[in-house]
Amino acid sequence: MLATNCVYGNCGENTLFIAVGGEYDFRQCTFANYWSRTIRQGPSFILSNNLIIYDAAGNQNLLVGDLNADFGNCIIYGINDEEMIFSDDEQAVFNYQFDHCILNTEMDISNTETYINCQQNDDPLFVDYTIYNFRIDTLSPAIDIGSLEVINSSPPQVNIEIDLDGNSRIADDGPDIGAYEFIPQTN
Numbered sequence: 765m766l767a768t769n770c771v772y773g774n775c776g777e778n779t780l781f782i783a784v785g786g787e788y789d790f791r792q793c794t795f796a797n798y799w800s801r802t803i804r805q806g807p808s809f810i811l812s813n814n815l816i817i818y819d820a821a822g823n824q825n826l827l828v829g830d831l832n833a834d835f836g837n838c839i840i841y842g843i844n845d846e847e848m849i850f851s852d853d854e855q856a857v858f859n860y861q862f863d864h865c866i867l868n869t870e871m872d873i874s875n876t877e878t879y880i881n882c883q884q885n886d887d888p889l890f891v892d893y894t895i896y897n898f899r900i901d902t903l904s905p906a907i908d909i910g911s912l913e914v915i916n917s918s919p920p921q922v923n924i925e926i927d928l929d930g931n932s933r934i935a936d937d938g939p940d941i942g943a944y945e946f947i948p949q950t951n
Contacts, residue, residue, distance in 0.1 A: 766919065768792055769928045771898050771943045774799050779808045779842075783815040785829025785856055790838055791914055792924045792933070794942040797842035798893040807849040809840050811860055814853035830857035836914030839888050839906060839942040841868040864911040864941055881911070888942065899929075899944040907946045910939035 765786065770793045772779035779795040782788060797808035813831040816824055840847060847868040852858040862873075863880040866888050873879040889904040891897040900906045915933060918924050925934050931947050933939040940946050 765789070766791075766922065768918070768922050768924045769926075769943050770794070771796070771928065773797065773896055773898055774893065775808060776802060777804060777806070777808065778810055779840075781810045782831065782833065783810070783812045783851075784827045785813045785831040786833075788831075788833040789836075790834070791836045791918060791922075792910075792927070792939075792941070792943055793835070793838045794898045794944070795838065795840045795842075796888075796890065796893060796898050797844075797847065800843075804844070807844060807847045808842050809848045810851070811848075812851035813856040813858045814851060826853070828853045828856040831859065832857065833860040834863070835861070835865055836863040837910040837939060837941040838862070838865045841866060841888050844868070846870050863914055864909060866906055866941060881909075883909070898942070900940060900942060900946050902946070902948070904940075904946060906941045908936065908938035908940060910941045912939060915939055 766789045768791045773796045779797050814828045862882050865882045873884050886905040888906045889901040891899045891901050915924050927945040928943045931945045933945050
């Protein structure tokens with residue numbers, strides 16, 4: 765599955781829940797969860813190569829599947845201290861990579877093969893998440909820190925040189941991360 769220029773925002777539970785593996789490629793996406801209508805206690809971003817289900821008799825069954833997931837120039841942020849959780853069952857492949865992302869997590873992201881030029885817990889400074897405006901504001905740390913390689917290596921049928929609003933990502937000093945390119949307001 766390929767997802768580009770997508771916003772997954774303000775969900776009652778999860779902005780992303782991947783279980784039992786699969787092949788995923790997310791580029792220039794914003795996962796932002798500031799849900800406040802009910803209590804959301806768990807992380808909103810879940811990657812797993814397994815899932816426990818129960819049959820009609822109440823017996824527990826474990827499903828596993830190989831997982832390969834890539835996230836390039838993405839923002840994963842929210843109101844919880846920990847917005848990411850991973851579940852790895854050694855019976856299946858569990859591969860993931862974050863390339864030029866802002867991650868809201870307390871996990872160790874020092875492995876530079878898995879977390880390439882990622883920033884940890886830097887508020888992306890959205891314009892106004894309370895009204896679902898997940899564009900980045902003037903002082904956002906997401907401005908110009910994206911990878912051109914993430915854009916240039918996209919499948920040919922996908923043009924992510926243009927953001928969700930139709931603005932060029934390559935017209936300035938560098939692509940911003942997330943679904944929106946910051947465009948200064950002119951008066």
